[in-house]
Amino acid sequence: MISVVLLGAGNVATHLYKAFSKAETVSVVQWYNRTRSSILSYANEVEITDNLEELIEADIYIMAVSDDSIAKLSQNLPFTNRLIAHTSGSVAMHDLDKKNQISVFYPLQTFSKDADIDFYEVPICIEVYQKENRQLLKDLAKAIGCKSHKISTEQRQSIHLAAVFLNNFTNQLYRIGHEICESNNLEFDIMKPLILETAKKIQNVSPYVAQTGPAKRNDKKTIKRHLKQIENEEHKAIYELLTASIKKTHKYNLPLTSSKKKNEIDNERR
Amino acid sequence: MISVVLLGAGNVATHLYKAFSKAETVSVVQWYNRTRSSILSYANEVEITDNLEELIEADIYIMAVSDDSIAKLSQNLPFTNRLIAHTSGSVAMHDLDKKNQISVFYPLQTFSKDADIDFYEVPICIEVYQKENRQLLKDLAKAIGCKSHKISTEQRQSIHLAAVFLNNFTNQLYRIGHEICESNNLEFDIMKPLILETAKKIQNVSPYVAQTGPAKRNDKKTIKRHLKQIENEEHKAIYELLTASIKKTHKYNLPLTSSKKKNEIDNERR
Numbered sequence: 001m002i003s004v005v006l007l008g009a010g011n012v013a014t015h016l017y018k019a020f021s022k023a024e025t026v027s028v029v030q031w032y033n034r035t036r037s038s039i040l041s042y043a044n045e046v047e048i049t050d051n052l053e054e055l056i057e058a059d060i061y062i063m064a065v066s067d068d069s070i071a072k073l074s075q076n077l078p079f080t081n082r083l084i085a086h087t088s089g090s091v092a093m094h095d096l097d098k099k100n101q102i103s104v105f106y107p108l109q110t111f112s113k114d115a116d117i118d119f120y121e122v123p124i125c126i127e128v129y130q131k132e133n134r135q136l137l138k139d140l141a142k143a144i145g146c147k148s149h150k151i152s153t154e155q156r157q158s159i160h161l162a163a164v165f166l167n168n169f170t171n172q173l174y175r176i177g178h179e180i181c182e183s184n185n186l187e188f189d190i191m192k193p194l195i196l197e198t199a200k201k202i203q204n205v206s207p208y209v210a211q212t213g214p215a216k217r218n219d220k221k222t223i224k225r226h227l228k229q230i231e232n233e234e235h236k237a238i239y240e241l242l243t244a245s246i247k248k249t250h251k252y253n254l255p256l257t258s259s260k261k262k263n264e265i266d267n268e269r270r
Numbered sequence: 271m272i273s274v275v276l277l278g279a280g281n282v283a284t285h286l287y288k289a290f291s292k293a294e295t296v297s298v299v300q301w302y303n304r305t306r307s308s309i310l311s312y313a314n315e316v317e318i319t320d321n322l323e324e325l326i327e328a329d330i331y332i333m334a335v336s337d338d339s340i341a342k343l344s345q346n347l348p349f350t351n352r353l354i355a356h357t358s359g360s361v362a363m364h365d366l367d368k369k370n371q372i373s374v375f376y377p378l379q380t381f382s383k384d385a386d387i388d389f390y391e392v393p394i395c396i397e398v399y400q401k402e403n404r405q406l407l408k409d410l411a412k413a414i415g416c417k418s419h420k421i422s423t424e425q426r427q428s429i430h431l432a433a434v435f436l437n438n439f440t441n442q443l444y445r446i447g448h449e450i451c452e453s454n455n456l457e458f459d460i461m462k463p464l465i466l467e468t469a470k471k472i473q474n475v476s477p478y479v480a481q482t483g484p485a486k487r488n489d490k491k492t493i494k495r496h497l498k499q500i501e502n503e504e505h506k507a508i509y510e511l512l513t514a515s516i517k518k519t520h521k522y523n524l525p526l527t528s529s530k531k532k533n534e535i536d537n538e539r540r
Contacts, residue, residue, distance in 0.1 A: 011482075067489075067491075067492065068491075090492055090495070108460060108461070109463060109464055109467055110467055110468055110480075110482055111482070112471065112479070112480060112482060117467070121463055122463055123460045123463060125460075149460060154454070155454055155455070157495075157499065158450055158451070158453075158454035158456060158499070159451075159454075159456060159460065159461070161450060161496050161499055161500070162446075162447040162451055162456075162461055163447075163461070163464055164483055164484065164485075164496065164509070165443045165446050165447045165450070165505075165509075166443060166444060166447040166461055166465050166468065167464055167465075167468045167483065168481065168482065168483035168484075168485060168486070168512075168516065169508070169509075169512040170440050170444075170465075170468050170469075171468060171471075171472070171477050171480055171481050171482075172477070172481070172512050172516050173435045173436060173439050173440050173443070174436060174440075174472050174477035174480075175481070176432075176435050177432040177433075177435045177477075178476065178477050178478070180428055180431060180432040180435070181432055183428075184424070184425055184429075185425070186421075186425055186428060186429060186432075188476075190378060190393045190395075190419060190429065191378070191429070191432055191433070191436055192472070192473055193378070193379060193391055193392055193393060194378055194379055194380060194433055194436055194437055195436050195437075195440075195469050195472065195473075196469050196470070196473065197379055197380055197387070198380055198436065198437045198469065199440075199465050199466050199468065199469035199470075200466065200469075201380065201382065201441075202462070202465065203462055203465075203466065205382070206448065207441050207442070207444035207445035207447075207448050208445060208448075209382070210380075210382060210441055211438065211441050211442070211445070212281075212380055212381070212382060212437070212438065212441075213434055213437065213438035214434065214438075215434075215438060215442075221337075221338075222337070222360055225360065225427075226431050226434065229427065229428070229431055230431070234514075234518065235435075237511060238435075238439070238512065239434070239435075239439075241507060241508055242439040242508065244504075245446075245504055245508065246438065246439075246442050248504065249442070249445055
């Protein structure tokens with residue numbers, strides 16, 4: 001049984017609490033938050049506190065707090081030589097105060113208050129300063145059904161950057177699609193199967209192979225008509241930049257030189 | 271039983287052929303393509319031809335050919351007053367020659383040669399010139415497990431534009447994530463659960479509500495570090511533009527005016 005003290009009450013903390021609570025080999029022995037009211041509703045199932053001095057002994061202290069609070073919270077812990085982990089994608093492990101044994105337990109997933117997360121197969125990026133702690137972190141990941149990966153701080157920061165493209169920016173494209181639908185009296189629901197299939201497709205083929213559409217085909221006529229169709233200047237700028245990016249990836253950044261090549265492109269159009 | 275003659279041999283045609291073949295109430299009576307060799311492998315299961323003069327009678331002629339070929343092919347059909355449909359997201363219904371009864375049967379999905387498509391719940395955008403043909407198109411959609419939607423040419427063109435954002439551009443963001451992983455010796459596989467969850471999440475909540483991350487929080491420190499991290503100038507431009515777009519959507523386009531507001535943002539950070 002792995003005993004855990006959880007620190008923080010945001011989305012990551014709440015989802016981790018739920019996952020740890022369900023796990024047979026994990027016991028959340030205490031939940032700390034600087035604002036007691038945020039975790040008060042859990043008081044009947046777990047010991048809660050808003051006082052760092054009251055923290056009890058545990059195998060690991062998981063800090064799921066905002067990036068800016070991590071270093072300071074680690075300094076304020078009233079004990080030494082225990083195992084602490086932060087859960088951030090971007091904060092360096094060495095920002096944690098070395099009076100304790102330090103580590104990182106970063107779940108690579110998107111967490112919202114409103115959406116339940118199945119932790120099954122969520123990748124957990126693990127980093128440890130003291131090698132002997134790796135196994136406990138791996139066991140903790142396994143206990144909630146996750147795959148763990150040995151990842152350096154630099155790699156984790158790259159993953160976090162990639163995640164901004166794959167999650168935040170992708171979601172903003174969904175938002176733009178939503179806006180286009182709304183301004184044309186269309187239910188956004190009609191786009192949902194396409195969104196899901198787009199994500200499913202690259203589970204098996206590379207994004208390079210999965211690409212389709214006017215930019216990939218260098219279909220100037222459709223691109224021109226689309227740009228004429230777009231009323232929002234910001235949407236237009238995004239259309240132009242991502243179209244150029246796709247063209248570059250698929251080697252249409254240079255002008256076509258032969259009509260033969262042009263025909264080949266037309267033939268693969270649908 | 272609905273009898274279908276299919277015209278074209280690209281991704282859409284091939285996927286439609288497979289779906290129609292499986293449907294109990296649809297019979298593909300003939301498959302036309304200008305290049306016989308492209309459909310020759312199906313010759314043992316369906317009548318094939320590369321000669322328009324040989325086209326046989328059917329309830330509907332489905333033209334799944336490139337956008338540029340639709341008008342001309344409809345002119346070249348050697349019969350009149352039969353029901354023809356094109357399957358394009360962007361070509362106007364009225365580009366079809368009106369010597370026949372004209373319609374549109376546009377499956378809103380991404381089709382690749384390499385990926386099998388489950389047509390179940392794929393939205394089919396239906397447009398008819400002669401009202402009495404609507405039911406047949408609806409029945410055809412239903413026969414392959416699809417939902418049909420009455421959509422005007424203008425709406426369909428908006429859907430097609432939205433699809434470029436939601437499918438092609440999203441896929442390019444996946445590609446950029448892939449490049450970031452590769453240049454940091456990371457397996458792209460680690461990002462796949464996040465990609466899938468990002469798409470799944472907006473099946474139930476709006477993209478506005480689903481948004482998270484540094485741009486939404488106006489987390490200048492993380493944004494600055496990310497921009498420093500990105501080596502590729504094109505990736506940097508995309509990062510900046512989409513970050514600005516998210517900020518605008520979430521009303522951080524203006525400078526913050528009170529420290530109270532700043533604190534509120536910090537508190538919701540994780």
